[in-house]
Amino acid sequence: MPMPRPGPERRRFGIRARLLALLLPCLLALLALDSWNDYRAQHDLVQDAYDQAMLEPVNALGQGIALAADGSIRVQAPFDVQAMFDVTRPQHKLLHVGLNALPDGSGGAPPAAEVTLIGVPDLPAPPASAGNDSPFVWYDAHYRGYPVRVVALRRTVLDGHARPYQVLIQAAEGTSARVQAQADLLRQELLQGARLVGVVLLLVWLGVSWSLRPLERLRQSVQASPPDGLRPLDARGVPHEVVPLVDAVNHHMARHQQMLAGQSRFLADASHQLRTPLAIMLTQAGYALREPDATRTHETLHAIVAQLARSRRLCEQLLAMAQASQAADDPSPRPVVDLNRVAREVVLQYLPLAREKNQDLGWIDARGEATANEDAAAPQPPAAPVAARDLELHEALSNLVHNAICYTPAGGCITVSVRIEGDRVCAEVCDSGPGIAPARRNSVFERFAQVAGADAKTLQTPGAGLGLSIARAYARHNGGDIELADSDGASGAPGLRALLRFPLAHGAPADPA
Known part of the structure; x- marks a missing residue:
């Protein structure tokens, strides 16, 4: 679609x-x-x-300015010049040649008015600002209602009687x-x-x-392409500026395909893990219905209740795994919590279960024995501050302690401690169980991976193999990680140490030691 x-x-x-x-x-x-x-x-x-x-x-x-036979000044204009101004479009091409007598310095009569030798007598005069030393004067004017471009040339000549005259030659053309x-x-x-x-x-x-x-x-x-077809996009023929975008989309599709494959495997494994106890309970319920002996019926019902408890634990772990996967996409900032307090609450929570299995569940406080025995109601600064979410830390530690209780035999010893190691905070769960071989410690963090063979001989309550996977998912989401190491061997058993480490929060107190 x-x-x-x-x-x-x-x-x-x-x-x-x-x-x-x-x-x-x-x-x-x-x-x-x-x-x-x-x-x-x-x-x-x-x-x-x-x-x-x-x-x-x-x-x-x-x-063409020259003297006539009687000594007067005349214009001997060629015929083509007169024809250009007098015959061809005279309303746009105009000519004027005027003669002005100049004072000769003898104190005689003032000069007479200008005499027009050729052309029209009423062309606009040159502007007064034009200097007499310039031979040509260009200016724009209006003649009889239309604009014209005018050029004027001034010359001083003498007539036959040596009287000075100024000749003004003007040519005008319509614009x-x-x-x-x-x-x-x-x-x-x-x-x-x-x-x-x-x-x-x-x-x-x-x-x-x-x-x-x-x-x-x-x-x-x-x-x-089909809805389930997550094939990589073909970048051939795409402009090279868009190739990084296509590569990013292909990378995102590959990650999405891996996520879908992981979800499919998770659902298949979860279905298999749930189908087995359901089949067992169905068989036990049918046996209880057919059994006439009340004692054996009660034994069968107790077995069904135990199977229901294991199924309930499996469902809780599946829900925790789904929540851990969703928590990885949460971009909100993490608050500062006290890992020492969270670990102490987890120990108190699982203490009844350890006593029920005749196990010694101990606790070592990060503040030391004297400080740990003080009044808990008094407000105290965090002993092991880390930037993490309280519920996720609690869930991670709960899975580690629960695994230790499940794999430690009766009479065994489990110790939970918190300490500060330089700029990191470490919560340690140490047990006297069968331990895990170093070659298999990375694989036990996979989903539905269980300790098998010789390592599982003392296993009291088989699980689904999700505890360590859930714990590591929550730890890494909060900036930490989980490591597995050998126990100190004080009890004589191989044992296992689960080390939950986080960076020390800013502004944390110094090492109590």
């Missing part, structure tokens, strides 16, 4: 949208800057081209052609930029689609 896709409210920006959101503003800003620079450069080129075209007739008219050319350039720049942006967007869209095609095939293969 294909997995449902997330609704619109859960959608996020995809790779295409993120790339476009990152590239588009930068691309538009760069294009705008480049287009503006190009437009300004082309604008200056257009202005220079039109201005150079206006300078040619002005220079030609300036060179409509310039404006149209600049608008065409701007339109071309905008169209070019728009084409470039469109091509970039198309390439980004196609490139992302082409790059994501292997991921789409990978998604289809995952959806088409």
Whole structure:
């Protein structure tokens, strides 16, 4: 069954949208800057081209200033210059050549008004700020309602009587052609930029689609796989940037497959362990129903009760194993508890069971004998502080002590002690049982692993082989571990020592010794 896709409210920006959101503003800003620079450069080129075209007739008219036969100043303008300004579109190309008499310093009459030699007499005059030392003056003005570009040339000449005159040559041209050319350039720049942006967007869209095609095939293969098929994903053809993600998914799938395999083995072993006592109890119950002797019936019922007790212990251990597996995923911080107090509570809890089996269950306090005998109600600092959860520590120690009671014969000795070893805290459960061979000490921590053969001759109450596995799971979840070692041999029996070690909590007191 294909997995449902997330609704619109859960959608996020995809790779295409993120790339476009990152590239588009930068691309538009760069294009705008480049287009503006190009437009300004082309604008200056257009202005220079039109201005150079206006300078040619002005220079030609300036060179055509000459004296007539009567000594007056005349303009001998070529025909093509006059035709350009007088015939071809005179409303956009205008010419003016004016003559102004300058004072000659003799104190005579003031100069007369300007005399127009060629062209229109009412062209706008050059601005007053223009210096007389500049031969050409460029300025923008309006003539009869439309804008014009004007260039003016001033020259001082003498007539035949040596009187000074200033010749003003002006050429004007309407700016409509310039404006149209600049608008065409701007339109071309905008169209070019728009084409470039469109091509970039198309390439980004196609490139992302082409790059994501292997991921789409990978998604289809995952959806088409059976629910129980945890085969590794094929990373061939996937972009190398995505290969670490595929490897991480494959690693997670492998771990998940191992977990499922472990759960399957656990369920199979648990079913087998529960099926055997149930079959035994069913047989015993049938025997009790058929037995007419009341004494033998009572014996059978006692056997059924014992079998029920073992089955109850097995169910409790299975539940503890499930809880230990779930506890490994708990990320909450661990509080500081007193391992010495927890161990003492466990000893007191199992003391009746040890006495019932005629065993000596002893306790060595981490604070020493004198301090341990003080009033328990008085508040005291932790003797062996560790960062762990109280219930999980209690369960781990309970399994160690219960195993010691089960494997120690009647009349044996079991000692539980807590001590501080440098920066670590150690809780030790030492018994005088048959012990475990060093070669088999790692395997007994596996689920449903039991001591067999010569090591189990003195076993009083057979278990399911979950105690050490549960204890190690809780210990490792709280930052500790369990080790098995030989006993000190003081009682003459091989014996076994189970050492539960944890790091000493920060701010803990020094070694009491």
